[in-house]
Amino acid sequence: MAGYLGIKVLGITGTGLIDTAAKRSIAGSSLYALLVKRGQKFRSSKMIVKLADGSVNNINVKLADVIVTLKHLNIPLTFIILPNSSNNETLLGIDFIRKAGLIINLSTNTWLTADRPHVIYPLRCETVHTIECASTDVLRIDEGTMLSPPERDDLARLLQEYQDIFTQGEDRRRLRNIALIPVTTLLCSAALPPNTLPFEAC
Structure with a gap:
């Protein structure tokens, strides 16, 4: 599925693409540039990463621990920054979905959070x-x-x-x-x- 959520990182408003196929959240090129500009500290790590083409690689990545704001929620999240990636989107993976308690209803193109099930938001999606x-x-x-x-x-x-x-x-x-x-x-x-x-x- 592909739907956009309005989020804030370091006080800047933007969007993240929900990716239920990604176990971990990935910072896109624009978000990474923003983090660098704001003086965000990064950690280095080596991870086994399975790419969309099915290939599995053991690569060096950067990690950024930030607070992602989604509506009333402030969610601590670790973004992965892949080396040599350019023009890639920020992906909000399963780790984000679980921490946010996100519930997505594709039949109505809406979403809500488990702690406030009575408040329903429209899901902004990719265009055809x-x-x-x-x-x-x-x-x-x-x-x-x-x-x-x-x-x-x-x-x-x-x-x-x-x-x-x-x-x-x-x-x-x-x-x-x-x-x-x-x-x-x-x-x-x-x-x-x-x-x-x-x-x-x-």
């Missing part, structure tokens, strides 16, 4: 957008075996539509040269309030 794929060799031998009949039909239609870019490999299908297949992420759209920094970042 199209991304481009460029991948190779990503289909497994058992691809599709866990799909329901309607899902298999949808996959079959996709394979038929783009059959010119699917080729038979030695023992499995390979996906090659997918440069311009549009992948639409259907997420709710709502504008951020004025004067709010993209806290991908603070």
Whole structure:
């Protein structure tokens, strides 16, 4: 899921992207720059990090212990700063969600906190957008075996539509040269309030 929360760090208002797939919260490039500018102290650590592409790396990271303000809550949180990252967003991971007691209702695009269940807030979400794929060799031998009949039909239609870019490999299908297949992420759209920094970042 991808929804934005209005938060404050070091007194500066911005937004953080809720990421239920991230165990730990990540400071984006803008937030990191703000922390440096405000004289935030960092700790160094070595962590095993699994990236979105599935690769696992043992890397040196920086850690920043800060207070994140969300509405009435002041949440102590340790942000991870990944080396050599640029233009990445600030991700509010499972550690943040648990500490905040965050409850997210995707059916109504709202959220609330466990300590004040009667106060409901709208969830600001990413707008619908199209991304481009460029991948190779990503289909497994058992691809599709866990799909329901309607899902298999949808996959079959996709394979038929783009059959010119699917080729038979030695023992499995390979996906090659997918440069311009549009992948639409259907997420709710709502504008951020004025004067709010993209806290991908603070």
